[in-house]
Amino acid sequence: MVLLRDVTVRYEGGVTALQNVNLTVEKSEFVFLVGPTGAGKTTLLKLLTRELVPNEGTVIVAGRDVTKMKPSQVPYLRRLIGTVFQDILLLPDRTVWENVAFALRVTGSSSREIAREVPKALETVGMLHKAKSFPSELSGGEKQKVALARALVVKPLVLLADEPTGNLDPTSSLEIVDLLLRINRQGTTVIMATHDRTIVDAYRKRVVEIVGGRIVRDELRGAFRRELA
Amino acid sequence: MRSAVSWLSLLAFFLEEAIVNLRRHGLVTIATVTTIAVTIGVWVFFSLEAMAWEKLLIWEGRKLERLCVFLRPEADEKTAEKLLEQVQKLPEVVQVRFVHKDEGLKKLQQMFGNSVPLEDLVGHNPLPHALEVTCRSPQEAAECAAKIKRMPMVDEVTFPAVAVQRYVQMVRSIRWRNHVLSVLLAVIAFILIFNALRVSVYGRRNEIRIMQLVGATVWTVRGPLLMEGLLYGILGALGTLLLTKLLLVLNAVFPTEPTYWTGFMGNWVEWRILLRDVQIDGVFVSQVLLLSMGLSFFSALIAAVRLVRAV
Numbered sequence: 001m002v003l004l005r006d007v008t009v010r011y012e013g014g015v016t017a018l019q020n021v022n023l024t025v026e027k028s029e030f031v032f033l034v035g036p037t038g039a040g041k042t043t044l045l046k047l048l049t050r051e052l053v054p055n056e057g058t059v060i061v062a063g064r065d066v067t068k069m070k071p072s073q074v075p076y077l078r079r080l081i082g083t084v085f086q087d088i089l090l091l092p093d094r095t096v097w098e099n100v101a102f103a104l105r106v107t108g109s110s111s112r113e114i115a116r117e118v119p120k121a122l123e124t125v126g127m128l129h130k131a132k133s134f135p136s137e138l139s140g141g142e143k144q145k146v147a148l149a150r151a152l153v154v155k156p157l158v159l160l161a162d163e164p165t166g167n168l169d170p171t172s173s174l175e176i177v178d179l180l181l182r183i184n185r186q187g188t189t190v191i192m193a194t195h196d197r198t199i200v201d202a203y204r205k206r207v208v209e210i211v212g213g214r215i216v217r218d219e220l221r222g223a224f225r226r227e228l229a
Numbered sequence: 230m231r232s233a234v235s236w237l238s239l240l241a242f243f244l245e246e247a248i249v250n251l252r253r254h255g256l257v258t259i260a261t262v263t264t265i266a267v268t269i270g271v272w273v274f275f276s277l278e279a280m281a282w283e284k285l286l287i288w289e290g291r292k293l294e295r296l297c298v299f300l301r302p303e304a305d306e307k308t309a310e311k312l313l314e315q316v317q318k319l320p321e322v323v324q325v326r327f328v329h330k331d332e333g334l335k336k337l338q339q340m341f342g343n344s345v346p347l348e349d350l351v352g353h354n355p356l357p358h359a360l361e362v363t364c365r366s367p368q369e370a371a372e373c374a375a376k377i378k379r380m381p382m383v384d385e386v387t388f389p390a391v392a393v394q395r396y397v398q399m400v401r402s403i404r405w406r407n408h409v410l411s412v413l414l415a416v417i418a419f420i421l422i423f424n425a426l427r428v429s430v431y432g433r434r435n436e437i438r439i440m441q442l443v444g445a446t447v448w449t450v451r452g453p454l455l456m457e458g459l460l461y462g463i464l465g466a467l468g469t470l471l472l473t474k475l476l477l478v479l480n481a482v483f484p485t486e487p488t489y490w491t492g493f494m495g496n497w498v499e500w501r502i503l504l505r506d507v508q509i510d511g512v513f514v515s516q517v518l519l520l521s522m523g524l525s526f527f528s529a530l531i532a533a534v535r536l537v538r539a540v
Contacts, residue, residue, distance in 0.1 A: 049442065071447075071539040072446075072447075072539065074539075075441075075444040075445060075446045075447070075449075076444065077444070078441070078442060078443065078444035079443070079444035080444075083442050089435055089438060089439055091435060091436060091439070093249070102436075102439060102443075103439070103443040105238065105239075105242045106242065106439075106440045106443060106444075106445035106449055106450075107443060107444055107445060107449075108235040108236075108238070108239050108449070109235065109238070110232070110234045110235050110238055111238055150439075150443070151443075154443060154444070
């Protein structure tokens, strides 16, 4: 589903964000991306949505070579990818329903499709009962669930979550990761960048650790820190 | 390919987003719409002014197109008739009239008044026969006069040469001034629309980021901005119509004699004289709407392309 081959990203000013990164993520896999701040986790996720283009190497997402893609094709790539962030980007003057419907409206879905898909997505994250609420009336965890519903409503093949629990309390964090796992079990590939040791240690999923722009560890049932054999 | 339904829902989305934005930045909206209204208003008045001057000058020009051909004293009526036929064949000539020397004397007598009997003073009629020639336009008068001058038995051809020259210059200068001012106003309106949309893009940065992340095409992201431009155009046109209506009402309440004057930037006509030809009818409304929407949409198009880049 995702393939990075010899990928190097250098920012202006000569800072190397990723160096010679090789990574394969299969369909329906769940991957925790761990590492200290500034290690290159966000850069790696931005390569997949083609917010960044690598200086060297190849990035393939869902069979498409992202590095050779024309700008006009990028929107169609992004329709295959759902994204959630630490800073939950909800539109404050719109209801929960409208926030989720927004993703469908801008991709040209009909009202009928919107009426069919929005409740499904809200149901999946358990927020259908708050459909008429505004973001200001929701807790941090609830807001993140709405953001997740917005990412899901377009039925992505890959879900990228960049520190989705960063601003949440432990209970809400667990709820969000549980949701991501449920979505993953339904067939969506999930890549989650996180700092949260408790979560990574609790779920024992594949862990890819990045330090200083290099992948230093890739374990199938890993912990947050390297464990001594 | 998108279905008609999805196009419609996308258009509805653009419209909703544009209205939300116009409301969100009320002051900017008012400033922009007012500028567009004034710009279009001035454009309309310039074109009315051009029409008013042309009307005035066509009327004045009637005299400027007229030549007076004096025949030699020895030329008789037969010669004059021959010459008339010849002159009539010139392409620039619209009409020729034979003026008998007695008729000429009568006209002259009228000009001096009856207190001085001219014929008594001189003893005989000193005037030659003449032809009154009307050319197609004042601009052609000089050339026409030169051609007639070369004909046999013609003594002198008179025409208001200086006036013709001034007339041509005046029309040219009015046109130039209006073109320059129109372009200046359009540039000001463009800058304001561009800035209004820049504010709008800043206000919608979250929407735009989400749109780009969920896979909206670049033209879908630009759509609300274009729609905003169109709405500015419609509101601007309404402003112009309101302004015109207000001036018409004012004109009806305080009627005075219209005036023309010459000032710093050439010749001007008082606004009241322009209003004589104004009628807020279907043609006027559609012209104002077209101008306003065209200007706003064009500005919005440039702004949208500059402000929202493809990924």
